[in-house]
Amino acid sequence: MSEVEARLWTALTEIEDPEIPVSVVGLGLIVAVRYDADRREAEVELTFTSMGCPAMEFIQDDIRERLLREPEVDEVLIEVVWDPVWTRSRIREDARARMRSLGIVA
Amino acid sequence: MTTTEVDELAQKSEDEVREHLAAGKLVEGLAHMSPQYLAGIRRILTVSADTELVSAPAYLRAASHAPALNNFGSAVSIIQDELAHAHIGYRLLGDLGVDMNALIYEREPSAFKYPYAFDVPLDSWHELVLANALYDQAGFVLLSDVHRSSTFGPWKRALAKVDKEETFHLRHGRTWVKKLAGDPAEKRRLQDSLDWMFILTLEWFGLPDERKLHGIQLEYGFKGMGNDDLRQAWMAEVVPFMTEVGLNVPAHWDEDLDRYVIDCPFPAQFDEERRRWLLEDGAISWDEVMVRWKGRGPMNRDYVARLQRGYRSRLEAAA
Numbered sequence: 001m002s003e004v005e006a007r008l009w010t011a012l013t014e015i016e017d018p019e020i021p022v023s024v025v026g027l028g029l030i031v032a033v034r035y036d037a038d039r040r041e042a043e044v045e046l047t048f049t050s051m052g053c054p055a056m057e058f059i060q061d062d063i064r065e066r067l068l069r070e071p072e073v074d075e076v077l078i079e080v081v082w083d084p085v086w087t088r089s090r091i092r093e094d095a096r097a098r099m100r101s102l103g104i105v106a
Numbered sequence: 107m108t109t110t111e112v113d114e115l116a117q118k119s120e121d122e123v124r125e126h127l128a129a130g131k132l133v134e135g136l137a138h139m140s141p142q143y144l145a146g147i148r149r150i151l152t153v154s155a156d157t158e159l160v161s162a163p164a165y166l167r168a169a170s171h172a173p174a175l176n177n178f179g180s181a182v183s184i185i186q187d188e189l190a191h192a193h194i195g196y197r198l199l200g201d202l203g204v205d206m207n208a209l210i211y212e213r214e215p216s217a218f219k220y221p222y223a224f225d226v227p228l229d230s231w232h233e234l235v236l237a238n239a240l241y242d243q244a245g246f247v248l249l250s251d252v253h254r255s256s257t258f259g260p261w262k263r264a265l266a267k268v269d270k271e272e273t274f275h276l277r278h279g280r281t282w283v284k285k286l287a288g289d290p291a292e293k294r295r296l297q298d299s300l301d302w303m304f305i306l307t308l309e310w311f312g313l314p315d316e317r318k319l320h321g322i323q324l325e326y327g328f329k330g331m332g333n334d335d336l337r338q339a340w341m342a343e344v345v346p347f348m349t350e351v352g353l354n355v356p357a358h359w360d361e362d363l364d365r366y367v368i369d370c371p372f373p374a375q376f377d378e379e380r381r382r383w384l385l386e387d388g389a390i391s392w393d394e395v396m397v398r399w400k401g402r403g404p405m406n407r408d409y410v411a412r413l414q415r416g417y418r419s420r421l422e423a424a425a
Contacts, residue, residue, distance in 0.1 A: 058278075
C-alpha cells in the first residue's frame with residue numbers, strides 16, 4: 001500500500017454510515033483502495049450490506065466529497081462490487097463494540 | 107382480551123413512585139407503577155406509536171412520486187423504520203396491559219392520537235423530503251428528549267436505536283431539500299409546500315406551557331422539556347437550515363429575547379382543502395385549534411382504513 005493509499009484509508013474512517021454511527025471502514029464496506037499518481041485518481045471498491053441498501057447514494061456522495069479534499073486527489077472513481085459478499089464478519093471489532101452499545105446485534 | 111384497568115395493574119401509591127424516582131431509579135414495569143404513572147405512560151406511548159404508524163401511509167402516498175427506483179427504495183426503507191418504531195411503542199403498551207390488536211385495528215380513525223399534520227396529504231416528492239426535514243425533525247426533538255429524560259427504562263433503552271434511524275430520515279430530507287433548492291423551478295415548489303408545512307409543524311408541539319394539560323408528564327419524567335422549549339429546539343434546527351438553503355420561514359432568532367420568534371399570526375386558521383394558512387385573518391385561540399385537531403383532517407379515515415384493511419377483511423372472511 002502506498003503512503004497516499006494509507007492516507008485515503010484513514011480519510012475513509014471519518015465517513016460515518018448514515019444510519020449507524022460507525023465508519024464505512026468499520027462496517028467493512030470498503031473492499032479496496034487504489035491510487036493512480038499519474039491521473040491523480042482515487043479508486044474505491046465499495047460494497048453495501050444489502051443490494052437494497054437505502055443509503056447507497058449518500059454513502060457514495062460522502063466518499064467522493066471526502067476524498068476530493070485530499071491534496072493528491074482530482075478524481076474519485078467508485079466501483080460498487082458484490083463479490084466478496086458482505087457479511088457480518090466484515091465488521092471490525094471496534095465498530096462491533098460500538099454497535100452493541102447501541103443495541104444492534106452485530 | 108380487553109384493556110385492563112389501570113388501578114388493578116398498577117398498585118404502587120403515587121408517593122411510592124415519587125420516592126422510587128427520587129432515589130434515581132427507573133421504572134421497569136407494572137410492579138413499579140402507580141395508577142397515574144401507568145395512565146400517563148400509556149398516553150404518551152400511544153401518541154408516539156400512533157404518530158410513527160400513521161406516517162407510513164402518509165409517506166407511502168408521497169413516495170409514489172419518487173424520481174427513480176433507488177430513491178423509492180430509500181423512501182420505503184424510511185417507512186419500514188417508522189413501522190418498526192410504531193411496533194416498539196405498541197409492544198410496550200402490550201406489556202402494560204393494553205390490548206394491542208384492539209388498539210391498532212379496532213379503534214375508530216378519530217381516536218388515533220397523532221399530530222394533525224399527518225392528516226394533511228403529502229402530494230409530491232418535494233413534500234416527502236420536506237416532511238423528513240420538518241416532521242421527522244419534530245419527532246427527533248421529542249424522542250431525544252424522551253431518550254434523555256424518560257423514567258420508563260424499557261422505552262428509554264429502545265430509543266437508542268430509534269434515534270440513530272431518525273438521523274437517516276433527517277439526512278434524507280435535508281440532502282434532498284438542499285439539492286432541489288439549487289434549481290429555481292424546484293425551489294419555488296419547495297417554498298409553496300414549506301409555507302403550509304412549517305406552520306403545521308410549529309403546531310405539532312402543542313399548547314404553550316401556560317396552558318399545558320399534562321403537568322404530570324414533567325413531574326413523572328415522561329419527558330424532560332416543556333412544549334415551549336421543545337418548539338424552540340425544533341426551530342433551532344430547522345430555521346438556520348432553511349435559511350442556509352435560501353428558503354423562507356416565518357421565524358427568526360431574536361438577539362434581545364435570546365430565543366426564536368414566530369413572525370406570523372400563530373396559531374392561525376388553516377384551510378385544509380387548499381392547504382393554506384389564512385394569516386390575513388390574524389391569530390386565533392388554541393381552543394379553536396383544538397376543535398380542528400379533534401375533528402381530524404382530510405386523510406385521517408383513509409390512512410387508518412389502509413392500516414386496518416387486512417386485519418378487518420380477515421375477520422370478515424372468518425365470520
